[in-house]
Amino acid sequence: MAAAKTKRIPPSSTEAERAVLGSILLDTTGVGEDRVLDIALAGGITSESFYDPRNVKIFAAIEKLSRNSRPLDPLTLIDELKVSGELDGVGGEAYVTGLIDDTPTTAHAEYYIKIVREKALRRTMIAKSEQVVKRCYDEADNPDPQAVLGFAEKSFLEIGTHSNKTQSWASAVAQAGMEIDNLFDSGGRIVNGLSTGLTHLDERLMGLKKAEMIVIAARPSVGKTSLAMNIAESVATGCMMNGMPVKHDPKPHPVGIFSLEMPVLSLVKRMVAGAAQINTWQLNRNLMPKDVRKEASKRLGPIVDRLKKAPLVVDDSAGLDVMDLRARARRMKKQHGIELIVIDYLQLCQCRDMAKQGRQQEVSMISQQIKAMAKELNVPVIVLSQLSRDNEKRGDKYEKPKLSDLRDSGAIEQDADVVLLLRRPSRVATDPDSKDERLAIIDVAKNRNGETGEVKVEFWREYTRFFDRDLGAEGKENVVSEDEIDSSMEQGELYSEDPNL
Numbered sequence: 001m002a003a004a005k006t007k008r009i010p011p012s013s014t015e016a017e018r019a020v021l022g023s024i025l026l027d028t029t030g031v032g033e034d035r036v037l038d039i040a041l042a043g044g045i046t047s048e049s050f051y052d053p054r055n056v057k058i059f060a061a062i063e064k065l066s067r068n069s070r071p072l073d074p075l076t077l078i079d080e081l082k083v084s085g086e087l088d089g090v091g092g093e094a095y096v097t098g099l100i101d102d103t104p105t106t107a108h109a110e111y112y113i114k115i116v117r118e119k120a121l122r123r124t125m126i127a128k129s130e131q132v133v134k135r136c137y138d139e140a141d142n143p144d145p146q147a148v149l150g151f152a153e154k155s156f157l158e159i160g161t162h163s164n165k166t167q168s169w170a171s172a173v174a175q176a177g178m179e180i181d182n183l184f185d186s187g188g189r190i191v192n193g194l195s196t197g198l199t200h201l202d203e204r205l206m207g208l209k210k211a212e213m214i215v216i217a218a219r220p221s222v223g224k225t226s227l228a229m230n231i232a233e234s235v236a237t238g239c240m241m242n243g244m245p246v247k248h249d250p251k252p253h254p255v256g257i258f259s260l261e262m263p264v265l266s267l268v269k270r271m272v273a274g275a276a277q278i279n280t281w282q283l284n285r286n287l288m289p290k291d292v293r294k295e296a297s298k299r300l301g302p303i304v305d306r307l308k309k310a311p312l313v314v315d316d317s318a319g320l321d322v323m324d325l326r327a328r329a330r331r332m333k334k335q336h337g338i339e340l341i342v343i344d345y346l347q348l349c350q351c352r353d354m355a356k357q358g359r360q361q362e363v364s365m366i367s368q369q370i371k372a373m374a375k376e377l378n379v380p381v382i383v384l385s386q387l388s389r390d391n392e393k394r395g396d397k398y399e400k401p402k403l404s405d406l407r408d409s410g411a412i413e414q415d416a417d418v419v420l421l422l423r424r425p426s427r428v429a430t431d432p433d434s435k436d437e438r439l440a441i442i443d444v445a446k447n448r449n450g451e452t453g454e455v456k457v458e459f460w461r462e463y464t465r466f467f468d469r470d471l472g473a474e475g476k477e478n479v480v481s482e483d484e485i486d487s488s489m490e491q492g493e494l495y496s497e498d499p500n501l
Helices: 002-006 014-027 035-042 053-067 074-083 092-101 109-137 145-160 169-185 199-205 224-237 264-275 280-284 290-309 322-336 352-357 359-377 411-415 482-490
Strands: 213-218 255-259 312-315 340-344 381-386 418-423 439-447 453-460 465-471 477-479
Touching: 014 035, 014 053, 014 092, 014 109, 035 053, 035 109, 053 074, 053 092, 074 092, 109 145, 145 322, 145 352, 199 439, 199 453, 199 465, 213 224, 213 359, 224 255, 224 264, 224 312, 224 340, 224 381, 224 418, 224 465, 255 264, 255 322, 264 280, 264 290, 264 312, 312 322, 322 340, 322 359, 340 359, 352 359, 359 381, 359 411
Parallel strands: 213 381, 213 418, 255 312, 255 340, 340 381
Antiparallel strands: 418 439, 439 453, 453 465, 465 477
16 A cells, blocks of 8 residues: 555565575475475565565465475476466466576575565565554544554564574484583582572472463462562572572573553562561551661661662553563563563453453463463563462362462463462461461472472561571471571661562
């Protein structure tokens, strides 16, 4: 549409297209040995990548011969075009043989393929832009400009996800061997991902690995947001929950947070209060004793200075469409080098394309897109999710949640690489550990690439912070004392994190 109005010819290079086809015909030495064709297909070249209609038909015929494992040479190609009735449409036998005559060597085939691919990409962007422009003008059928914006984001995001990222088998085997060798050298224990800040959880997960979707699920007010924010703080500061540097990787890593529920100021206020060991309940109600307030005030300044330097990027836009969220995450990755993404929480995301199909289908698509985002950006993505009330109805005295309790869709369970089910026994009167106010249990219910099982941790509700609950030689919990925590704070070793139970 736009090209027609301005009388501009879409980007193309007929010479490069002919050179690609000529290189394919020159290079063929037998079935399964078509090197140039393999490079073209691996590079994402299809018949639609060509602009000249003659070249479109010829490459389609070449693809058909290849799929049917038939010999590929000028004679078989001409015969295929005759059978399909396309030979005259491409200019006859003279045009096909001319492709070879105009291509003296296949040495520059990859360069020709690159030109064809780039020209095709430009034409695709023009076509997508024209669709967006049409929707902008057509206000009757597209009354919501945000929906048009979502369509635009989705359209261009789809272009970016079509690139070929296939890793060679030899490279994959070499990388796997190197990782196994590292396990031997470390005595079988090594965290090969980002640390969660909790020692025993790291041992279970072996760290937060790239391209993984990690779901933290719990009933409301159990502490899932606190756990996610604590992990984000640990990654961003390079410190464990107890304030000590991460042994295997003490450097800070940029973290992107999508807070769909809380505004950024509330999120940061609770984060700072937790880091400074300030009881926000007492503070907001002006019930904090003067001496306690004075001590907390001394800790506040250094904590603010430290957290200001943490590479955390927060987007608190409410009701984000999942495609818009993916686009923003891509920009975060490009601008800030994000190495971990946290989404709080999945049920607050939207998917306009699937909204009319029912909530279950909508959540399924949201889950699939988040998993695709983790793979595309090659970073771990922590996404929070609500649990249904089914665990409270089963008659289990522990009220342990199960994977099937994930709310709205079974696709979450399917798409996730890791599922952490968080519970606190003190909230269940029938639980034998109900009197232990600080005990929290993280059940690694699914771990695609590692162990499952429960991890016991400490949860200090007044500071919305998790700590390790170390197990002694006899299996008894060695709980971190409040004096030890205060001592760490005075030495400037503790960083603490977010809230929102």
